[in-house]
Structures are given as structure tokens and as C-alpha cells.
Amino acid sequence: xxxxxxxxxxxxxxxxxxxxxxxxxxxxxxxxxxxxxxxxxxxxxxxxxxxxxxxxxxxxxxxxxxxxxxxxxxxxxxxxxxxxxxxxxxxxxxxxxxxxxxxxxxxxxxxxxxxxxxxxxxxxxxxxxxxxxxxxxxxxxxxxxxxxxxxxxxxxxxxxxxxxxxxxxxxxxxxxxxxxxxxxxxxxxxxxxxxxxxxxxxxxxxxxxxxxxxxxxxxxxxxxxxxxxxxxxxxxxxxxxxxxxxxxxxxxxxxxxxxxxxxxxxxxxxxxxxxxxxxxxxxxxxxxxxxxxxxxxxxxxxxxxxxxxxxxxxxxxxxxxxxxxxxxxxxxxxxxxxxxxxxxxxxxxxxxxxxxxxxxxxxxxxxxxxxxxxxxxxxxxxxxxxxxxxxxxxxxxxxxxxxxxxxxxxxxxxxxxxxxxxxxxxxxxxxxxxxxxxxxxxxxxxxxx
Numbered sequence: 001x002x003x004x005x006x007x008x009x010x011x012x013x014x015x016x017x018x019x020x021x022x023x024x025x026x027x028x029x030x031x032x033x034x035x036x037x038x039x040x041x042x043x044x045x046x047x048x049x050x051x052x053x054x055x056x057x058x059x060x061x062x063x064x065x066x067x068x069x070x071x072x073x074x075x076x077x078x079x080x081x082x083x084x085x086x087x088x089x090x091x092x093x094x095x096x097x098x099x100x101x102x103x104x105x106x107x108x109x110x111x112x113x114x115x116x117x118x119x120x121x122x123x124x125x126x127x128x129x130x131x132x133x134x135x136x137x138x139x140x141x142x143x144x145x146x147x148x149x150x151x152x153x154x155x156x157x158x159x160x161x162x163x164x165x166x167x168x169x170x171x172x173x174x175x176x177x178x179x180x181x182x183x184x185x186x187x188x189x190x191x192x193x194x195x196x197x198x199x200x201x202x203x204x205x206x207x208x209x210x211x212x213x214x215x216x217x218x219x220x221x222x223x224x225x226x227x228x229x230x231x232x233x234x235x236x237x238x239x240x241x242x243x244x245x246x247x248x249x250x251x252x253x254x255x256x257x258x259x260x261x262x263x264x265x266x267x268x269x270x271x272x273x274x275x276x277x278x279x280x281x282x283x284x285x286x287x288x289x290x291x292x293x294x295x296x297x298x299x300x301x302x303x304x305x306x307x308x309x310x311x312x313x314x315x316x317x318x319x320x321x322x323x324x325x326x327x328x329x330x331x332x333x334x335x336x337x338x339x340x341x342x343x344x345x346x347x348x349x350x351x352x353x354x355x356x357x358x359x360x361x362x363x364x365x366x367x368x369x370x371x372x373x374x375x376x377x378x379x380x381x382x383x384x385x386x387x388x389x390x391x392x393x394x395x396x397x398x399x400x401x402x403x404x405x406x407x408x409x410x411x412x413x414x415x416x417x418x419x420x421x422x423x424x425x426x427x428x429x430x431x432x433x434x435x436x437x438x439x440x441x442x443x444x445x446x447x448x449x
Contacts, residue, residue: 003087165321
């Protein structure tokens with residue numbers, strides 16, 4: 001099957017150089033990146049998080065950028081059938097295909113041809129630059145973006161709760177940002193559409209932030225109307241906290257723990273002591289055990305100061321929305337007082353250890369220091385890397401193959417830390433929070449020093 005369609009917006013016009021960059025070539029890493037991200041967008045609704053299986057199923061898929069007198073067209077060869085209705089591509093998917101084209105070209109032209117940046121300020125600028133190019137910083141809009149984190153593999157009752165929480169946020173004209181995939185990333189957006197519609201507030205903002213190594217396992221859901229692709233997981237995480245006026249943590253697995261540790265590690269830095277960034281951990285009554293385990297893990301390893309950075313609200317979506325609505329006012333007042341931008345948090349101090357891309361190979365995972373005598377924000381950064389590696393070993397194709405070839409990662413550290421980590425990870429496995437389907441085989445092994 002072959003289908004030709006127009007990109008939307010200003011991506012209808014590309015320079016000859018840009019078109020040449022995206023031509024199919026066996027040696028073109030950029031084309032493969034563009035092709036794989038485009039396939040992920042077209043594969044929305046997938047019931048598997050096995051990226052290898054997705055690429056194998058659609059190994060005959062191809063996308064071509066065609067020069068035309070009035071601009072360019074995209075030719076899709078053997079795309080997934082479910083991206084179309086009566087032979088026409090779903091409008092939301094067409095928009096997301098254009099977002100892939102925009103971000104892959106922008107990142108490759110502006111940043112991939114240069115050495116990786118080491119300066120923290122430059123990395124923060126890159127995140128801002130990508131946002132600005134994508135039109136995601138809207139100065140004429142009322143500040144109020146809440147990021148929702150949580151698992152792509154969650155129970156039905158938990159999904160319903162995320163949807164109801166989104167509905168309550170939507171009734172209060174709050175916009176939603178998530179990792180853009182299924183589960184706890186889709187539910188709040190779906191609920192918010194009803195809340196926004198009831199308030200006749202126009203089309204809400206449903207911002208999806210992703211990156212190339214995770215996009216196939218967590219394809220953007222079609223509610224996302226602002227898709228932005230960041231170069232790597234670290235810039236994606238920084239993008240969440242810079243853009244947001246508050247965070248919600250729903251039940252999840254290793255990826256959710258990574259996200260929570262990222263933001264806690266940042267807020268534990270002394271220079272961020274006065275920062276206003278409210279965090280709520282919430283879920284239905286059945287998820288209370290999950291949050292108790294997560295709270296215990298944080299308290300035992302990072303201490304009471306870390307626990308004070310978030311609020312736990314169980315089984316009360318309305319209270320979550322009310323609390324965050326009030327907190328957004330405090331966030332805006334703080335930014336006004338310190339002269340910071342309303343729509344992008346420049347004053348938040350983020351150290352290089354949270355910004356530099358971490359390659360989760362066996363050697364790097366084994367060398368991560370997990371000791372009680374480390375500064376608390378450094379320990380949080382190292383824990384974040386551990387959970388990031390586990391996510392990679394679970395669903396990211398390159399590292400899934402690496403685990404298959406070399407066996408599980410070995411994670412070591414102080415006995416007390418390893419005991420708490422083993423307990424938390426075991427609870428994730430027992431509750432089915434590591435994979436969408438099938439029996440989970442751990443990609444890690446806990447080793448006490």
C-alpha cells in the first residue's frame with residue numbers, strides 16, 4: 001500500500017538540502033531515525049511495548065519525502081492500517097508526522113553535527129530552543145501546565161482514576177503535559193478533553209514529550225495535539241520540569257521512579273530551596289500500597305527533606321485538582337517575584353549530572369555509586385540512572401539486545417540501599433508494572449557490597 005499526503009503547517013516547505021538529508025540510504029542514521037519515529041507515530045494504539053517486535057512487524061514500512069512544485073509530500077509505503085479511516089489518515093496522526101519531521105530536521109541541523117554540549121546553561125538553552133521552534137512556549141496563554149507522570153502498564157481502575165483527575169484539571173482550565181504514550185500518559189489527556197469542553201474553553205493543550213529511543217514502545221496517543229521530540233531522555237526530563245507549573249505522579253514502574261527521582265534530586269539542591277514546583281502523588285484506593293512503598297523508599301534513602309517535597313493524596317481527584325489550581329498561583333507569584341519567565345522556569349538549578357546523557361551499558365551500570373555517604377542530591381542522581389537503565393533494558397531495542405547478549409545488569413551498593421531497591425523493584429514486578437504483556441524477566445540483578 002502506498003499513500004501520499006501533505007505535511008501540515010510550515011513543514012510543507014522544505015529546502016532541497018533538508019529533503020536530501022531525509023532520503024533513504026543504508027548508511028543514513030538520520031533517515032533511520034526519521035523512519036522509526038514516523039512508524040511509532042503511525043502505530044498509535046499498539047498493545048505491545050516491544051519495540052523490536054514493532055519494527056519486525058513493519059519491516060517493509062518506508063517513508064519518502066518527495067519534492068513537488070508547491071512544496072513537499074510524504075509517501076508512506078506499507079504503513080499500519082489502523083492509522084487510517086476509509087483510506088484517509090487520521091488528522092491527529094498527520095499532525096504528529098509533521099511534528100516528527102520538524103523536530104528531527106531541527107535537532108539534526110542545529111545540534112547533531114556538533115560535539116555534545118557540556119555546559120549546563122547550553123543544555124538548558126537547547127531544550128528551550130527546541131520548544132520555541134515547536135511553538136510550545138505560548139506567551140499569550142494563561143500559565144497553567146501540569147505534567148502527569150505514571151506507567152504505561154497500569155490497571156483499569158488506575159487508568160479510570162487518571163482520566164477522572166484529568167477531567168477535574170480540565171474543569172479548572174488547566175492544560176496537560178505527559179510522556180504522550182498509553183496508560184497514565186493518555187488518561188489525564190482524555191479526561192481533560194471533557195473538562196475543557198464543558199467549560200467551552202476551546203481546544204486545550206495536550207502536550208506530549210518523547211525521545212527517539214522510547215517513542216516506539218510508547219507511541220504518542222492521538223489526543224496529543226502538541227508533540228515535541230527531544231534528543232534524549234535527560235533533555236526530555238528537563239523539558240518536563242522547565243515547562244511545568246506542577247507535577248502529578250500516578251502509579252507506574254521503573255520509569256515513574258526515574259522521573260520522581262529526577263525532580264527530587266533537582267529540588268534537593270540548596271539553590272532550589274525556595275523554588276515553587278508542587279508535586280502530588282495520587283491514585284485510587286487500591287494504589288495506596290504502591291505509594292506507601294515509594295514513599296518508604298524515598299524516606300529511607302533520601303530522607304525526610306525529600307518526602308517534604310511532595311504531597312500524597314489518595315482516591316480524591318477533585319482534591320488533587322483544587323490543590324494544584326491553588327499552587328499554580330503560588331508558582332506564578334514566585335516567578336514574578338524573582339523575575340523568571342511564566343512559561344519556562346529558567347531559575348531552576350539543574351546540575352550536569354542530571355543533564356548529561358547516560359549510556360546504560362553493563363560497565364556504566366555496575367560503576368554507579370550507591371552509598372549513604374554521598375550528598376543526597378548526588379545519590380538521587382545516581383538512583384535515577386539505575387532506574388533509567390532498567391527502563392532501557394525493559395523496552396529500548398538497543399539495550400534489550402544488549403541484555404539478551406550479556407545477561408542482566410549487576411547493580412551494587414550499600415546493603416541497606418540495595419535491600420530497599422530490591423523491595424521496590426520486586427513490588428513493581430509483582431504488580432505487573434514492568435511490561436504491558438507477558439511474563440517479565442528482570443534485566444537486572446541486585447548485588448550487595
